[in-house]
Amino acid sequence: EKYGLGTLAGKTPEEVMGPDTAENVLMPYRKVRDEGALFYREADMEWVSAPRKYTQYRVLLMPLSDDGARVNMIFGVQDFVRA
16 A cells, blocks of 8 residues: 555565566665665655655664574564655
């Protein structure tokens, strides 16, 4: 709802956004996985084509590991600011 993209269940990022945009979305997750470092971003949502219910968002991605060495889970939070 917040992104204005419809139902996302069962779809890959490429199916929803196309390959170029999907890579931009997946890049932070890969960085967290590969580097074991958290990722934080605040940005506006001018790229959303739906009516502007939200103007900004914040995202935090944190690496988790069940063996203390390899990242095999990512805990993520997104916060949307209403227009």
